[in-house]
Amino acid sequence: MTNSLMIEAHGLTKRYGSTVALDGLDLEVPTGAILGVLGPNGAGKSTAVRILTTLTHPDGGTARVAGHDVVTETAAVQRSIGVTAQDATLDEVLTGVQNLVMVGRLSGLSRSQAKVRAVELLDRFGLSDAGGRILKTYSGGMRRRLDLAAGLVTRPPVLFLDEPTTGLDPTSRVRMWGVIRELVADGATLLLTTQYLDEADELADRIVVIDRGRAIALGTAAELKAQVGGARLEVTLSEADPAAAAALSPYVSGEVSVSHDGRRLRAPVPSVSGLATTVVRALDGAGVQVDDVDVHQPSLDDVFFALTGHPVSDADPGAEAQRPDSELEPALS
Amino acid sequence: MTAATLERVGPISGPPAHAGMLRRINDVVVLTVRNLVHIAREPLQLSDVTIQPVLFTLLFVYVFGAGVSLPGGGSYKDFAIAGLLALNLTTSSMGTAVGLSTDLNGGVIDRFRTLPMWRPAVLVGRSLADLLTASICAAIVAVTGLAIGWRPEGSVLSTLGGFGVFLLFSYALAWGSACLGIVSKGPESAQGIGLVILFPLAFVSNSLVPTQHMPLVLRTIADWNPVSAVTAAARHLFHNPNPSAASHAWPMQHPVVASVIWSLVLLAIFAPLATLLYRRRTTD
Numbered sequence: 001m002t003n004s005l006m007i008e009a010h011g012l013t014k015r016y017g018s019t020v021a022l023d024g025l026d027l028e029v030p031t032g033a034i035l036g037v038l039g040p041n042g043a044g045k046s047t048a049v050r051i052l053t054t055l056t057h058p059d060g061g062t063a064r065v066a067g068h069d070v071v072t073e074t075a076a077v078q079r080s081i082g083v084t085a086q087d088a089t090l091d092e093v094l095t096g097v098q099n100l101v102m103v104g105r106l107s108g109l110s111r112s113q114a115k116v117r118a119v120e121l122l123d124r125f126g127l128s129d130a131g132g133r134i135l136k137t138y139s140g141g142m143r144r145r146l147d148l149a150a151g152l153v154t155r156p157p158v159l160f161l162d163e164p165t166t167g168l169d170p171t172s173r174v175r176m177w178g179v180i181r182e183l184v185a186d187g188a189t190l191l192l193t194t195q196y197l198d199e200a201d202e203l204a205d206r207i208v209v210i211d212r213g214r215a216i217a218l219g220t221a222a223e224l225k226a227q228v229g230g231a232r233l234e235v236t237l238s239e240a241d242p243a244a245a246a247a248l249s250p251y252v253s254g255e256v257s258v259s260h261d262g263r264r265l266r267a268p269v270p271s272v273s274g275l276a277t278t279v280v281r282a283l284d285g286a287g288v289q290v291d292d293v294d295v296h297q298p299s300l301d302d303v304f305f306a307l308t309g310h311p312v313s314d315a316d317p318g319a320e321a322q323r324p325d326s327e328l329e330p331a332l333s
Numbered sequence: 334m335t336a337a338t339l340e341r342v343g344p345i346s347g348p349p350a351h352a353g354m355l356r357r358i359n360d361v362v363v364l365t366v367r368n369l370v371h372i373a374r375e376p377l378q379l380s381d382v383t384i385q386p387v388l389f390t391l392l393f394v395y396v397f398g399a400g401v402s403l404p405g406g407g408s409y410k411d412f413a414i415a416g417l418l419a420l421n422l423t424t425s426s427m428g429t430a431v432g433l434s435t436d437l438n439g440g441v442i443d444r445f446r447t448l449p450m451w452r453p454a455v456l457v458g459r460s461l462a463d464l465l466t467a468s469i470c471a472a473i474v475a476v477t478g479l480a481i482g483w484r485p486e487g488s489v490l491s492t493l494g495g496f497g498v499f500l501l502f503s504y505a506l507a508w509g510s511a512c513l514g515i516v517s518k519g520p521e522s523a524q525g526i527g528l529v530i531l532f533p534l535a536f537v538s539n540s541l542v543p544t545q546h547m548p549l550v551l552r553t554i555a556d557w558n559p560v561s562a563v564t565a566a567a568r569h570l571f572h573n574p575n576p577s578a579a580s581h582a583w584p585m586q587h588p589v590v591a592s593v594i595w596s597l598v599l600l601a602i603f604a605p606l607a608t609l610l611y612r613r614r615t616t617d
Contacts, residue, residue, distance in 0.1 A: 053447050056617050078449040089444035093371050105363045106450040108356070134374070150444065 006031045006158050006189035007052060011061035013213075014047050021047040023213035024061070029191055031157075034184055036204025037193040038304075044213040045193035046086055049162045052191070053083045066158050079107075082151030086162040086193075088135075088143050089150075096122060096131040096138070096146055104153045114153070121149040125179060141172030148179065159183060161192045165199060177202055197301050211308050225298045228306040232296045233269045233279065237262075238289035247286035251278055269295065357451040364458025365465075368432065372466055381428060382470035386421045390477040393417060393541060404545050407574025414478040415567040416540035418499050419560050421470050423535040426506040427527035429463045433514030434523040437614065446615060453608050460507045467503040471496055486572035495570035498592045502563045505596040508603035515610040539585075540564045543576040556582035559595035566592040 007029035014022040022044045029035040037045050050056035052065055054074040063070045066080035083089075090099045097118050104114030122131040125145040130138060138146065144164060151159060164180065165173040180203055184190060194200050200207045201221045209217040209224070217224060230253060237244055240262025248256050252267035259265070269275060276293050283290050372378050393416075398409035436442055436455070445455060475483075475496075485492040510527065517523035537551060538544075538560040544552045555561050561577065565588035568575035577585045584591035 050617075055443060055446055075449050078447060081447065083444075083447045085440060085443055087440045087443075089440035091367065091371075091441050092439070093374050094367065098367075098370065102363055102367055103444070103448065106360055106445065106448045106454075108449065 004031050005029065005064075006033075007035070007063075007065050007191055009048070009052065009061065009063040012048065012051060012058045012063060013060035014044075014051065014056065014058050020213050022051075022058070022061075025210065025214055027052075027063075027191075027208060027215070029189055031189055032187050033206065034190040034192060034204045036200035036207040037191060037210060038195070038197065038200045038207050039193075039210040040195055040304075043210045045195075045210060046162055047213075048210075049083075049085075049160050049191070049193060053081055053160050054078055079154070080156055080158050082154070082156040082159045084144075084148045084151045084159075084161045084164055086166060088147055090135055090143070090147055092135045095134050096127055099135065099146065100150060100153060103150045107154045109154065117153055121152060125149050126175075139172075141168050141175065144168060144172070144176060145179065148176075152183070157189060159188050159190045161190065163193055163195065165194070165196065173199075197299055197304070209304060209307060211304075216307050217303070224303045228298045228302045231269050231271045231275075231298065233265075233267050233275070234292075234294040234296065235265045235279065235283070235290060236292040237265070238291050239263065241288045243286045244283060244288045247282045247288060248279065251275065251282065271297065357454065360451045360454035361457045361461065364454050365461045368459055368462030369465060371432070372428075372462065378428060378432075381425050382421075382466045383473060385425075386417070386470050386473045387477050389421060390414070390417050390474055391481070393420075394481060397541060401542055403574055404543055404576045404579065405574065410478075410481065410483050411571075411573040412543075412568070412576075413541065414474065414483045415495070415564050415571060415573060417478070418471055418474050418496075418567060419538065419540040419564040420535045421474055422467055422499055422503040423506065423560055424528075424531050425467060425470050426463070426503060426510045427524060427531060428466065429459060429507040429510035430514035430517065430523040430527050431520045432463070433459055433511055434517050434520045437515065438519050442615060452612070452615075456508075456511055456607055456611055459511065460504060463507045464500065464504050467500060467507075471499060471503075483573075487570055491570045491572070494589075495567040498563055498566045498570070498589065498596070501596045502559065502592060502599075505599035505603065508600060508607050511607040512603055512610055515607060515614050534558065534560055538564060539577045544580065545576060552580075553582070556580050556585050559592070559599070561585070562588050562591040562595050 005028055007027060009025060009027040012022045012025040012027075013020075025044065025048055027035065027037070027048065037048065039045050047056065051058045052063055052070055054070050054077050057071055065077045068076040068080065070077050091102070094102065097115075100118035100121055101111075101114045104117050105111065109117065119128075119131070122128050125148070127142060127146060127149070130142060135143065135146070148161070148164065151161075161180065165176050168176060177199070180190070180192070184203075192200075192203060204221070206218065206220055207224060208215050217227070219227075233248075233252060235244070235248070242262075244265055245256045245258060248265060248267060251269065253270050254268040256265055256267040276295050279293055280290055390413075394410055394413050398413060401409050403409065403412055433456075442455065446452070485495070487495075513527055513530075514523050517526060538555050538558045540560060544555045544561070547555060556577070562584040565575055565577045565585055569578070569588050575588075577588070580586075584595075
């Protein structure tokens, strides 16, 4: 590789019939970095991964992975990547060991190399006891971990994880996060798609937000949060009190808005520590009775809303893999 | 945790760019074995080639056999075994369509496609695994036949030749079946369409009843049906009663040559077609 970019895509476009899955997507992932690709169902995340992993040809644009063109040098790309797709891509009827050995042998490992590697990976992913069982008996979390293990058989320098925790229960999800963090500690370059904002926040160095087939924002979680401004203060009073707004004004960074019944107050505030304590003391000093104080740090949900004007949950019509872009024309109904 | 040392990034052994034929053979072997494991673990799939042949053999010999008199004489038992081989091998070739369609509708093909492997190995491995199950099926028919009194009268070599023409035909049919599996929407529809094609193919032939008593149109179709050529070839090689020898149709006069030609023609059409269809189905 002549440059330090492990994954780079320029102007990727892809149509399925009349729907546009990708509309000029640019992506860059430096060697050893983790890029979180964040977007709702149908934003084009899976299509982007399918193109970068040689499963789908783009209609336009170019992409290189580990320095190799994904269209003209597919074999070289395939030797550099590990893929964990959104849907299980292992053999339900084989055992865990048989699956990993099969993947190893089809990747060019000898029988003995593949076996050693399979045992190693099962151990690492906490699946040693299940290695001899067929996949039909695995739980969702176990399948995902095995699928991830299958992507690591040849120790590829580039990994693609397409929604690695979608559909998992919270415990399995946290366990999966731990596994992914370890991969990163090993120095792999990783592209991770997710529709969970906390997941991108948790795992990725940088996050690209995509919507309707194009990147609409790029930055660290902190930078993206900065785009929606600081934190937000919400105070609920025991009863309406005109003194409350005045008492708050020294600590807020904008207008204090008051609800119709006069009991709820809202204001943007700077992100400083101890703010809630300060606010309660000030209100107490003004003789105001407080029921509740909430300092709301911006989440990536807020970021998405600020960038697109619609919340993530509004753009969630169904499975992306089946209907890549079904929500792209919400106005048609 | 030793993970950091264990997991140093970088391809393990950098599979050689194009190790060529050896690599292809490796991929085919790996997938053949995978499919055999499937067949062994799916009792329903296995029953097609184990229980069904025994059942068909007994039913046809004892139920049909009671009512059929062969032109030119001979025992129905000796006549029937080649026909039952034809019936069982023809219908069990549907397994290729069902298996391939199941794979194509699951996620495993996507996994294969991201691996640096020889793509047609998916098809070749499938066809070879199904050839092995066809061999098992043929062996079960033969053993059942021997148990109830079937006797091939030719030399050992000639008898093996009889099985050979069947397995060659069965392999060719598997590729036709593969085409069906690739274009069908799912395993159920593959099976449905397969039945509609394969049952007439198996029954409108000389396999279970002599064609002499059929109406002219049907008899002509039967005489030119590849299944008839293969069945007649096996009867000829088994030295079993072969009433079709009396037919003037060319394939019935030269059944061995005709059956080999039929199989090779089917193979020459369906193998490239299946490869093309597979490539098309797995490209987007």
